[in-house]
Amino acid sequence: MSDKPAELLEVRNLRVDFPVKGGLFTAVKGVNFFIRKGETFGLVGESGSGKTTIGRAIVRIAHASSGEILFKGRRINGRITKELDSEVVQKIQMIFQDPMASLNERAKVDYIVSEGIINLGNYKGEAERLALVQKALLEVGLLPEFASRFPHEFSGGQRQRIGIARSLIMEPELVICDEPISALDVSIRAQVLNLMSELQRSKGLTYLFIAHDLSVVRFITDRIAVINKGELVELAETEELFAHPLHPYTRALLSAIPVPDPIQERKKKLIIYDPACHDYAKDKPAWTEISDGHFVLANGAEAAEYRRVLAR
Amino acid sequence: MKEETILSVRDLVVKFELRGRSLTAIRGASLDLHEGETLAIVGESGSGKSVFTKTFIGMLDQNGRVQSGSIDFEGVDLARYSTEEEWLRIRGKKISMVFQDPMTALNPLRRVGMQIQEVIEMHQGMSGKQAEHAVVDMLDRVGIPDPAMRARQYPHEFSGGMRQRVVIAIAMACKPRILICDEPTTALDVTIQAQILQLIKSLQNDFGFTTVYITHDLGVVANVADRVAVMYAGQIVESGSAEEVFYDPRHPYTWALLSSLPQLGVKGKPLFSISGTPPNLFNEVKGDAFAPRNPRALKIDFELQPPMFQVSPTHSAATWLLDPRAPALEPPAAIQSMRAKYAGGGK
Numbered sequence: 001m002s003d004k005p006a007e008l009l010e011v012r013n014l015r016v017d018f019p020v021k022g023g024l025f026t027a028v029k030g031v032n033f034f035i036r037k038g039e040t041f042g043l044v045g046e047s048g049s050g051k052t053t054i055g056r057a058i059v060r061i062a063h064a065s066s067g068e069i070l071f072k073g074r075r076i077n078g079r080i081t082k083e084l085d086s087e088v089v090q091k092i093q094m095i096f097q098d099p100m101a102s103l104n105e106r107a108k109v110d111y112i113v114s115e116g117i118i119n120l121g122n123y124k125g126e127a128e129r130l131a132l133v134q135k136a137l138l139e140v141g142l143l144p145e146f147a148s149r150f151p152h153e154f155s156g157g158q159r160q161r162i163g164i165a166r167s168l169i170m171e172p173e174l175v176i177c178d179e180p181i182s183a184l185d186v187s188i189r190a191q192v193l194n195l196m197s198e199l200q201r202s203k204g205l206t207y208l209f210i211a212h213d214l215s216v217v218r219f220i221t222d223r224i225a226v227i228n229k230g231e232l233v234e235l236a237e238t239e240e241l242f243a244h245p246l247h248p249y250t251r252a253l254l255s256a257i258p259v260p261d262p263i264q265e266r267k268k269k270l271i272i273y274d275p276a277c278h279d280y281a282k283d284k285p286a287w288t289e290i291s292d293g294h295f296v297l298a299n300g301a302e303a304a305e306y307r308r309v310l311a312r
Numbered sequence: 313m314k315e316e317t318i319l320s321v322r323d324l325v326v327k328f329e330l331r332g333r334s335l336t337a338i339r340g341a342s343l344d345l346h347e348g349e350t351l352a353i354v355g356e357s358g359s360g361k362s363v364f365t366k367t368f369i370g371m372l373d374q375n376g377r378v379q380s381g382s383i384d385f386e387g388v389d390l391a392r393y394s395t396e397e398e399w400l401r402i403r404g405k406k407i408s409m410v411f412q413d414p415m416t417a418l419n420p421l422r423r424v425g426m427q428i429q430e431v432i433e434m435h436q437g438m439s440g441k442q443a444e445h446a447v448v449d450m451l452d453r454v455g456i457p458d459p460a461m462r463a464r465q466y467p468h469e470f471s472g473g474m475r476q477r478v479v480i481a482i483a484m485a486c487k488p489r490i491l492i493c494d495e496p497t498t499a500l501d502v503t504i505q506a507q508i509l510q511l512i513k514s515l516q517n518d519f520g521f522t523t524v525y526i527t528h529d530l531g532v533v534a535n536v537a538d539r540v541a542v543m544y545a546g547q548i549v550e551s552g553s554a555e556e557v558f559y560d561p562r563h564p565y566t567w568a569l570l571s572s573l574p575q576l577g578v579k580g581k582p583l584f585s586i587s588g589t590p591p592n593l594f595n596e597v598k599g600d601a602f603a604p605r606n607p608r609a610l611k612i613d614f615e616l617q618p619p620m621f622q623v624s625p626t627h628s629a630a631t632w633l634l635d636p637r638a639p640a641l642e643p644p645a646a647i648q649s650m651r652a653k654y655a656g657g658g659k
Contacts, residue, residue, distance in 0.1 A: 046501040190572035190585035219574035256506040258531025262554040265534040
C-alpha cells in the first residue's frame with residue numbers, strides 16, 4: 001500500500017493510573033499508536049495487560065493520566081469544548097464483551113438502542129426515532145418488531161447484535177470492540193464477525209478490535225499491536241507480525257495459540273516468555289521502528305539483532 | 313495403542329423436568345472410552361456435552377435423571393446408581409472432574425492444603441502428618457512452587473492458573489482412573505492454557521489415567537485429543553481419531569463447525585457461518601437434528617434419524633450421506649483443503 005488513508009485516531013504516550021491502597025497502579029505505561037481510517041486495528045494481550053483500559057481511555061470512561069489522544073487531529077482527552085465532547089460521544093462507540101451483562105435488563109430493546117440519540121437529541125420527533133431504531137435493528141439482522149422486547153428474550157448472539165445496533169444508530173466513525181465475540185459459541189462467532197466486516201464495508205467504519213484470541217484477530221485485522229503489562233511490545237501489519245514476530249513475548253503468545261490441526265499441534269514447540277531475557281540495566285528499551293511500519297519495544301542491541309533477523 | 317474399554321455408554325437418555333415440561337438433554341448417546349487415551353467431546357453450549365459426562369459421576373442437577381441406557385464401568389452399571397452412598401465409591405475416587413472456573417470450584421474460606429487433605433483423608437484413609445505430606449507432594453506434582461508454604465494459603469492468594477493447578481491437585485489426590493476436564497482452560501489466558509494442558513498431559517504420562525476433555529475450542533482438541541466425539545443436540549454425531557475427525561470429517565455438522573473457524577477462513581471473504589439455532593430439546597426432534605440448519609440436507613434427513621455408519625474401524629458418523637443410496641456430496645472447500653493437506657503428509 002503506497003497511499004495510506006489518513007490517521008483517524010492517534011494515541012501519544014498514553015498513561016493511565018489507578019489509585020490503589022498506598023499509591024498508584026499504572027495500567028498503561030506510555031503507549032503510542034495510530035489507527036487509519038477504514039482499517040481494523042487489533043490490540044492483543046492477556047488479561048491484566050491494559051488492553052481494555054486503552055479502549056476505555058479512548059471513549060473516556062477511564063481517565064488518561066498523561067499523554068494525548070487525538071481524534072481527527074484534535075485532542076479529545078482532558079478539558080475539551082462542549083461541541084467536541086458531543087461529537088466524540090457520537091463518533092466513537094464501543095461494543096462490549098459480555099452481551100449478557102452489557103444490556104440494561106429492565107429496558108426494552110427500543111430504549112437500549114436509542115438511548116444514545118435520546119441523550120444527544122439529534123432527531124426530530126418520535127416517528128423519526130422509531131424509524132432510526134428499526135433501521136439499526138435491520139442493519140444488524142434483527143427484526144424491527146424486536147424493539148418491544150426485553151434483553152432476556154434473546155440469545156447471546158442476538159444480544160451482541162443489539163449491542164452493535166446501539167452503537168450503529170449513532171453513526172460512528174470509530175467503533176471500539178472489546179472482545180465482542182469471546183463470549184459466543186463457535187458458530188455464532190462466525191455470524192457476528194461476518195456482520196461486523198459487512199458493516200465496515202457498507203459504512204466505512206474503523207475498528208479497534210481488542211482481543212486475546214490471536215486466531216480471530218488474524219482473520220479480521222489489518223494491523224496488530226501486542227501489549228504486555230501496560231506496554232506495547234510489538235506492532236506490525238497482521239501478516240508481517242505472524243510471519244516475522246520479533247519480540248520474545250509476541251513469539252511466546254503466538255506459540256501458545258492452539259491451532260485446529262492435530263499434526264501441527266503435536267509438532268508445536270511452546271515458547272515461554274521470561275522477562276529476564278532482556279538486559280535493560282544500562283541500555284533502556286525504546287519504541288523502535290525496525291522496518292517500515294513494524295515497531296518493537298527494544299534497546300539498541302536488540303534492535304540491531306531484530307534488523308539482522310528481518311534482513312535474513 | 314491397546315484398546316481396552318474402561319467405560320462404555322450405551323443409548324443413554326437423560327431428561328430434565330423444567331416447569332412441568334420435560335427436556336431431553338441426551339437423546340440416546342453411545343460412547344466407548346479406551347484405557348489410557350485422551351478423548352475430547354466437542355460441542356456448542358447446550359449440546360449436552362457437560363450433562364453427558366456428569367452422568368458418569370452422578371452429578372446431574374436435582375431435576376435431571378437418566379431415563380434409559382447404561383454406563384458400564386468396572387462391571388457395574390452406573391446408570392442404575394441412585395444413592396449418594398453408591399456414588400461416593402466412584403466420584404472423586406475412581407472418576408474425578410476438573411471444572412471450568414477455578415474461582416468457584418474452590419472453597420474461598422478454607423486453606424488450599426486442607427481442601428486437598430480432605431479428599432485424601434476421605435478416600436485414602438490417611439491422616440495427620442502422612443496426609444499433610446501427601447498434600448505437599450501433590451501440590452509439588454502439579455507444579456506449584458514452594459508447596460509447603462502455598463498449602464497454608466487461601467484460594468484468593470493464587471492466580472487463575474495456579475488455582476486451576478490446585479483444582480487439578482484435588483482431582484488427582486485419589487489417583488482416579490478417569491479424569492474429566494470440563495472446559496479446564498476456558499477461563500485462562502492462552503499462555504497459561506498451554507501450560508495447564510501440558511501439565512495434564514505429563515500427569516497422564518506419570519499416573520496413566522484416562523482423560524475426557526469437554527470443550528468447544530477445536531484448537532485445544534487438536535492439541536490434546538487422541539480421539540474426538542462431536543456432540544450435537546444431545547447426540548454424538550461423529551467420532552473417530554483426531555486425524556479422522558479433523559482431516560476427513562463426514563457429518564455436515566462437523567463440516568460446518570470446522571469451516572466456521574477463523575483459522576480456516578480466507579481473509580477478506582465472509583466466514584462460513586451456520587445459520588439458525590440448535591433445536592429446542594423440549595420438543596421431539598424428528599430426523600437428523602442438524603437438518604434444519606443444513607442448506608444441503610437430504611429429504612430423508614427431515615424424516616428419519618440416521619443410524620451410526622462405520623467409516624473405518626475407529627471412525628463413525630450419524631449421517632444419511634454415508635448410506636450407499638445417498639448422492640455423493642462434496643464437503644465445503646475449507647474441509648477439502650484440510651483433507652488435501654493431510655493426504656500430502658500433514659505439511
